[in-house]
Amino acid sequence: MTQMSTCLWFAKDAEAAARQYCAAIAGSRIDAVIARPSGVPGKEGEVMMVTFTLAGAPMLAFNAEPPPGFTNAVSLVVSCDDQAELDRVWDALLDGGEAQACGWLKDRFGVAWQVVPEALPRLMTSGTPDQRARTMAALMDMVKIDAAALEAAHATA
Structure with a gap:
């Protein structure tokens, strides 16, 4: 089955943004906070992405430099x-x-x-x-x- 979701690209605020959005919108939740593994650009252990659900819609917040804005x-x-x-x-x-x-x-x-x-x-x-x-x-x-x-x-x- 084909599914769609929205990805938001941040420099470093993916988790803070996802938490604010989930607090603001009823029926929302953080599903997973994924740390940056070794061997990929960026600092190992920092938040790389957050999967979350906003009022039933799947979302992804991603940290990477430089964000496109x-x-x-x-x-x-x-x-x-x-x-x-x-x-x-x-x-x-x-x-x-x-x-x-x-x-x-x-x-x-x-x-x-x-x-x-x-x-x-x-x-x-x-x-x-x-x-x-x-x-x-x-x-x-x-x-x-x-x-x-x-x-x-x-x-x-």
Whole structure:
């Protein structure tokens, strides 16, 4: 069976990043921390990679020099059931990072995240063109997303 997972390449923060992500997102866990063996580039015994699961999705964090760096061209999306979960995940991932716009943030490791309400795809694909436009206009004015405000914008006649 073919499977997919995401690999994040860090200089030295693979374990710290994986632990922060697992703490932020419910249903997540560290699966293995793998030390660098002798005979490969880098210092023997240091963390080489971490396998972890984020809300059921397999992930890998890898330490190696030089890391290619992260951009917003690739982001991890967390879809939250309610505003309380969105607020908690946003705050946990933002710790030491930088808020951007429309639910995007860069964590302290430089990884781009989108923290969105589960309702966003429904709001962006349902209703009239005017409703979808109001929803998008409301979203464009937000940094952290306010799900109730999006619902209100969509419902406004």
